[in-house]
Amino acid sequence: MGEQSESGLTPGEESRFVEQVFAVVRRIPRGKVTTYGRIARAVGAPRSARMVGWALHNSPPDISDVAHRVVNRNGELTGGWSWGHPAVMRALLEEEGVTFVEEFQVDLARHLWEPDRPVQLPLQPPPTK
């Protein structure tokens, strides 16, 4: 039997990483946001923030409903173009009560949600400029 694909995963099983990423994203509360890096840490891959972005880019419909709650570590809507324009993503967030400090930068100090993670030192939100 084989042998699994070079990815080390059999078809149908799907990557646990991706599944876990989606599980975390689904738990982001309305009116809150979290970051790629924090999701990566929450699933045990602290240095694979890029893979989180990759997973979201391939996100199924059920994730697309809450994907706008994921921003980069600075609160910027780096994935905004996936909605056609960052303004669309911003509108979705404002609709949930999220406020902004810049045109496409959310107020992390007020709306940051931290996923349950194993155990890590608390990270403070970056200073406003």
Add this chain to the structure above:
DNA sequence: AGTATGACCAACG
């Protein structure tokens, strides 16, 4: 099989 790129992050100068 190697290179380039990416919804990222962090350290450094």
Add this chain to the structure above:
DNA sequence: CCGTTGGCCATAC
């Protein structure tokens, strides 16, 4: 504040 470098690793060419 900006640019560069390194790390991550899947995808496209």
